[in-house]
Amino acid sequence: MTRFASLALATFLAAPATAQIGGDPVTTETLVDRAEMIRIADAIDAAVDAKDWPAARAFFTETIEVDFTSLAGGEPATIPADTLIAGWSGNLTEMKESFHLRGNHRIAFDGSDTALMTSHGYAWNRMPTPDAPDGALWEVWGTYEHGFTRSGDAWLVDSMTFTATAQRGETFVRDTPGN
Structure with a gap:
């Protein structure tokens, strides 16, 4: 079992039901750390949408445990963060617009x-196609889990899972890199 899976399972099993839904209580000791983790997750989304790949990469450890199997199949994996960013940049080229939004952070x-942060997420992608020159759409809703580890004075993401709960639109947009 990976460190992320172990942490997630241990957190789930050890926490009372209210903690699973609401996360740990906010304390003066954790307030700044919480704000920083939320800022980082939101900044990853903003960097991806702006196609600022160096900025997105800066928020991850050297290797990262990823699980996007609910979208693309396959198996969860531990990969270099540079490989994750290369995959995102290869799919979300200039031709494809994206918009990511998250909330309800726990x-x-x-x-x-x-720490483990769970949040609800929404992503929208638009790309011109032969049948829709103004842009065909694909969108997805789901739950993100970001594993965080402190490195010196900074928090970095060392694991990331997205579990899709609904999607609609043209899967061609999801599956096809922009030109």
């Missing part, structure tokens, strides 16, 4: 240097 700490 954070559970596992000690002072690791």
Whole structure:
């Protein structure tokens, strides 16, 4: 079992039902860390939408556990963060617009240097196609889990899972890199 899966399972099993829904209580000791984790997750989305790949990359550890199997199939994997960013940049080229939005952040700490943040997410992609020159759409809703680890004075993402709960539109847009 990966560190992320172990942390998620341990957090889920050890936490009372209210903590699973609401995360750990906010305290003066964790307030700044919570704000920073939410800022990082939102900044990853903003960097991806702006296609600022170096900015997006800066928020991750060298390797990252990823699980996007609910969208693309396959298996969860531990990969270099550079590979994750290369995959995103290869699919979300200049021709394809994206918009990511998240909210309802819940954070559970596992000690002072690791945490798991769960949030709801929405993503929208638009790309011109032969049948829709103004842009065909694909959108998805789901749940994100970001594993965080403290590195020096900074929090970095070391794991990321997206579990799709609904999607609609042209899967061609999801599956086809922009030109």
